[in-house]
Amino acid sequence: MRRMPTKALLGIAVLAVVVVCALLAPLIAPYDPNDQDILNSLAPPLTRGAEGGLHLLGTDRLGQDIMSRIIYGTRVSLIVAFGAAGASALVGVPLGLAAGFLGRVAESAVLVLADMILSIPFILLALVVMSVLGASLFNLVIAFAMVRWAQFARVAYALSLELREREYVLACRAGGVSMPRTLLVHVLPNMLGPLTVIFTLELAFAVLMESGLSFLGLGAPPETPSWGGMLQEGRDELDTAWWLTAAPGLAIMATVIAWNFIGDWVRDRLDPRTQGVLR
Amino acid sequence: MSDAPVLQIRRLSVEVAAVGERPVRITHAVDLALHAGRTMALVGESGCGKSVTALAAINLLSPPLRIGDGEILLRESGGDVDIARLRPGGAAMRSLRGRRIGMIFQDPMSALDPVFPVGEQIAEGLRLHLGLSPRAALERAIEGLRLVGIPAAEQRAREYPFQLSGGMRQRVMIAIAIACAPEVLIADEPSTALDVTVQAQILELLRDLGLRLGMATLLITHDLGVVAENADAVAVMYRGFVVERAPVEALFAAPAHPYTRGLLASLPSLDGGRERLRPISGQVPPIGPDIVGCPFADRCAQAMAECHRLMPATTSLDGGHEVACFLHSAAVAVPA
């Protein structure tokens, strides 16, 4: 197997850590993330804990261990990121294919709708949606899917334009293969490459946006440890307890960088011809 | 009028010098002489080094390519200037390019700036080299368009490359190259990318302009038919070596080098009956380690023992006909 560039390896390594943390959080985290220890509140990193443990990254205002909250925060990150990107893809790709293959009406309808939705700055719309639906991880995923499907639809549409003139597609139609089967068996697999790139970029976007929404208090529910929420708490204690801000911010940044690197790697491995579509 | 060459390329070599690796020579000891009003064709297969030599002549090689040994002498009133010794990006070299040496490239589609009107692209050089005012430069540019045979020149000057056909774009390129009335014109496969009917027109235009403006023209091509119709003298290149050089009639009448003979023999004849095509056996080897002996030896039907060991020197036959082959002389080339 060809040697992978360092960046990609780095990205995968970070992601592996995140996934492991998410899966094995109860085993890895030194404390229960909601375990309050008021006596030790706002303790700086490397403070000894009440029962003799070590608060590697300090504690927050309620005495909760930052390290454990970071570890548990990976769950929110991954769930929302994959949920959001996955749901968006599930809705957007079929619509994009429809726009590309099912005639003018579908094309206009989908494209105008997609353009319209992408015209609204995401965070604004997500804010409103979340305030209506209420803060929960599931609602977050819904909010994302409602808007970001348009991104997948656009890309799938552009790819359709390119692929529908290919000979094997024409051959399918000429041979009487039904449209759904053509799309599913012949067209879609050829789109997987560029779609994967978009998927990883959406994952990065989701991590950033989810933490932004949590920061504004309209993302993950307050009891669930989330990196964005931790940053919001840290904001008030900025000058006294810098560790409340540093740790979650670094976690977010590392995850986003990781997804970006992986996305770049996938893009570079693809046929350069398709890269025009991804711009 | 002296018959001294306007541009003389002497023992020029071009090398590939990738960072951290030994430079590899891709052309060796090329000798060419260009005379005013006459066209010298440089012919050979793809990869033989002819385009690279053309770029070297105008010192426009981009890294990792660079000029190795040799001289490129441009005749000047005060004494010749050696282009090979000038810094490629320096002011001295830039004042020669476009002003005293013009160059035309192969693909007119991609060789013109898409966002400027064609008149402006010609005028730019005129303003730069001749210091003309924008209006005077534009008028000269329009005249240049007329000179290369573009009708409705004034209107065309305002158009963009995408609005012109391939043939017209090539004419624009020629107009750009000759705008400042250079003494030397280098044409790298000027007709290859064009439709067949347009090809002949462009070549005829070049010939005509060369005579009218007294330019010394270097015509790069892989097409022997083009050579026969448009050149006064020919140099044949193979794997980075000039293997034969002759006036054009002499080359076609009595080709001396086995490679040249093979090239001519492989052309299908239009007048004869049906016959088998006779290609030269084997393939051009890739650029690799230094060549030992004659570069054509392993494909040559008449190769002798020394052909594989020693490089033949260039010897003169009569009438300005030169060849590097042991069939014609036992002289050995002194390694450069």
Next chain:
Amino acid sequence: MLTYLVRRSLLVVVTIWGVMTILFGLQHLSGDPTLLLLPSDATEEMRRTLLHQLGLDRSLPVQYLAFLGHTLTGNLGLSWKFNQPAFGIVASAFPATLELTGAALVLALAVAIPLGILAALHRDTWIDTMASSIAVLGQSMPVYWSGLLLILLFSTTLRLLPSMGAEGLAALILPAVTLGFNTMARIERITRASMLEVLGQDFIRTIRAKGMPEHLVLFRHGLRNAAVPIVSMVGLQLGGLLGGAVIIETVFAWPGVGRLAVNAVYARDFPLVHAACLVVTLTFCLVNMLVDVLCAGLNPQIRLE
């Protein structure tokens, strides 16, 4: 070109209509606002009166049409919280947001374009690597985090710059820099890529063969050709800038539309939310259209059709 303009304008209109419809739908999904607006001991009659006052007791289609009609005449209702015309409130906060996003964009361009050109010219050298790293950071640091860090550094520790409010030019610096960071990174990347692509094309060789000095090759020919993808990317980034403004204004207490919108959402003040979203979206659409027209204008092929 004319057909292009017409088409784009139509898209703007449709988008605005779409936004309004979505917001309308969301508002009515969110349940009865009177529960929030009235004290808990309010009587049923008070509730009904308020409902009637707010026009919320009519049937849905009637409300929708009234809503659309009012918007066209510029009447976006009264803010439930402030009891003043919502549009007026948003309008007075708008210049602040413009100032912030404008400054962020200018800063971003001023850094990104030279940096991108440098990176392209010195490809694979330390300059390129440095530009690359900055770009990676800019694209992955959450905007509120960098904001908080900058506040920590410049306001709290060094006491050089204010962290709140909009008093004077000094207060603009931190929010604008934070907001522009992400945009700067993306524009730097596209500038580099676009310049590299253009400089590798054949016509650059022709221009050099004419004897053009290198600075003309780069700027007059190179940059001019590279401009279209760059301008395009700026257009794509505008949404991110406006969205980022929402968060930045909250972090830095900048009195703009973004902060207004967030507070309105917290307070469930729907007319204000509507007004803010509408204004933001309209701005975004118009600026986007401007950018698209500029792109089309830069490309002679589109311009002359």
